Amino acid sequence: MPSRFRSVNGMGPIEIICVAGARPNFMKIAPLMAAFKKRPEVRTFLVHTGQHYDERMSRLFFEQLGIPRPDINLEVGSASHAVQTAEIMQRFEPVVLQEQPDVVVVVGDVNSTIACALVAAKLHVPVAHVEAGLRSFDRRMPEEINRVLTDAISDFLFVTEPSGLANLKAEGVPDEKVHFVGNVMIDTLMANLEKARASRVLEDLGLEPRGYAAMTLHRPSNVDDSQVLGRVLGAVREIAAELPVVFPAHPRTRKNMEEFGYFEAGGDSLDGVRVIEPLGYLDFLRLMAEARLVLTDSGGIQEEATILKVPCLTLRANTERPVTVEVGCNQIVGTDPERILSAFRRVMETEKFECPAPEKWDGHAAERIADVLVEALAGLASGQ
Numbered sequence: 001m002p003s004r005f006r007s008v009n010g011m012g013p014i015e016i017i018c019v020a021g022a023r024p025n026f027m028k029i030a031p032l033m034a035a036f037k038k039r040p041e042v043r044t045f046l047v048h049t050g051q052h053y054d055e056r057m058s059r060l061f062f063e064q065l066g067i068p069r070p071d072i073n074l075e076v077g078s079a080s081h082a083v084q085t086a087e088i089m090q091r092f093e094p095v096v097l098q099e100q101p102d103v104v105v106v107v108g109d110v111n112s113t114i115a116c117a118l119v120a121a122k123l124h125v126p127v128a129h130v131e132a133g134l135r136s137f138d139r140r141m142p143e144e145i146n147r148v149l150t151d152a153i154s155d156f157l158f159v160t161e162p163s164g165l166a167n168l169k170a171e172g173v174p175d176e177k178v179h180f181v182g183n184v185m186i187d188t189l190m191a192n193l194e195k196a197r198a199s200r201v202l203e204d205l206g207l208e209p210r211g212y213a214a215m216t217l218h219r220p221s222n223v224d225d226s227q228v229l230g231r232v233l234g235a236v237r238e239i240a241a242e243l244p245v246v247f248p249a250h251p252r253t254r255k256n257m258e259e260f261g262y263f264e265a266g267g268d269s270l271d272g273v274r275v276i277e278p279l280g281y282l283d284f285l286r287l288m289a290e291a292r293l294v295l296t297d298s299g300g301i302q303e304e305a306t307i308l309k310v311p312c313l314t315l316r317a318n319t320e321r322p323v324t325v326e327v328g329c330n331q332i333v334g335t336d337p338e339r340i341l342s343a344f345r346r347v348m349e350t351e352k353f354e355c356p357a358p359e360k361w362d363g364h365a366a367e368r369i370a371d372v373l374v375e376a377l378a379g380l381a382s383g384q
C-alpha cells in the first residue's frame with residue numbers, strides 16, 4: 001500500500017513523523033504539532049507509542065493541550081525496560097517503512113524516545129531530537145542512557161539551555177547539527193497559563209495561594225527503594241507539619257508506597273501530606289503557579305517552576321537542567337532529610353525571590369524548530 005504522504009514522483013510535502021509516548025512528552029509535542037500545522041509545506045503523522053495509557057497519564061493531556069488524535073497508537077503499555085523498548089521498536093519499524101518520512105521527531109528522554117530514534121536511524125531516516133544535550137552524568141538513571149544514545153544517532157539536535165551546547169561539544173557532536181532553540185515545554189506553559197488560572201483545583205482542595213507546597217516523586221531511584229522512599233516521605237511529613245503538602249502521586253509511586261507499607265491502599269493522606277490522583281495539565285499548572293514552593297524529582301517541573309518563579313527543591317543528587325539552578329530558582333537537595341528540611345526553612349524565610357528566565361525560554365521554541373527543519377528539508381522533499 002503506498003504511503004498516504006508520498007506523491008508519485010517523489011515531489012511533495014515535507015513529511016514528519018512526530019513521536020510521543022509518556023506523560024512528559026505530551027506538553028513537548030503539542031507546540032511542535034501546532035507549529036508544523038502552520039507550515040503548508042509540512043505534513044505530519046503523529047505516533048503515540050502507548051508507553052503511558054491511563055486516562056490521567058495520557059488522554060487528558062491530549063484533550064487539554066489540543067493535540068490532534070494520534071494517527072496510530074502502538075499500545076505497548078508497561079513492561080521492563082528491555083521489553084518495552086523492544087516492543088516499541090518492533091511496532092514502530094513498519095510505520096516508518098510505510099510512511100517513508102523525511103524526518104522522525106522525538107522529544108525528551110523516555111524509552112519511547114530512544115526506541116523510535118533507533119528505528120529511524122537504522123532505516124536511514126534523519127532523526128530530530130528535541131531537548132538534546134541535557135546530561136545528569138548519572139548513568140544509573142534510565143533517562144540518562146536514553147539521552148546519550150538518542151543524541152549520538154540524531155541529525156538535528158535541538159537544545160534548551162547552554163549546558164546542552166557544552167555537553168554536545170564535549171562529546172564531539174559537530175556544530176552544524178546543533179541548534180539552540182529554547183524550550184518547547186515552556187512554549188506550552190506560556191500558551192496555557194491563562195487557561196490554567198480558571199482551574200478550580202485550589203478551591204476543590206481547600207488551599208490558599210502560597211499556603212502550600214506542591215510535590216511530585218516518581219524517579220525509580222527515589223521510589224523503588226523502600227529505605228530511600230521512607231526517608232524522603234519522612235522529611236515531607238515534617239514539612240507538612242508546617243505547610244500543607246499536596247502530592248499528586250504517579251501510579252508507580254502509589255503502588256510502591258502501598259507495597260512498602262507507608263500508605264494504605266485507597267488512602268488520601270499520609271500524616272498531613274495530601275496524596276491525590278495525578279492531575280491534568282491545567283490543574284497541575286495552577287497548583288504549581290500558586291504554590292509557596294515545589295518539591296520534585298521530575299526534570300520538567302524544575303523548568304516549569306523556574307518560569308513560574310516558584311522556589312523548587314529537587315529531591316535528587318543531580319540535575320540535567322543546571323540553568324534552573326544558575327538563575328536561582330532551583331536547589332538540588334538530594335534525599336537526606338536534614339538537607340531537605342534546612343533548604344525548606346531557608347525558602348520559608350526568603351521574602352524576595354529573584355529568578356530571571358533562561359535565554360530563549362520565551363514561548364517560541366517550536367517555531368524555531370519548524371524553521372530549521374523546513375529550511376533543511378525543503379530541498380529533500382521537492383526532490384532537489
Ligand code: UD1
Binds near residue numbers: 024250
Ligand atoms: C516514564 C519515563 C520517565 C518520566 C515518567 C513520567 C522512561 C524510562 N521513564 O517513567 O522518564 O519522567 O515516565 O511519568 O521512559 N503506569 C501506570 N499507568 C500508566 C503508565 C505507567 O499505571 O499510564 C505504571 C505501571 O505500573 C508501570 C509504571 O507506572 O509499570 C512505570 O511506567 P513506565 O512507563 O515504565 O515508567 P515511568 O516511571 O512512568
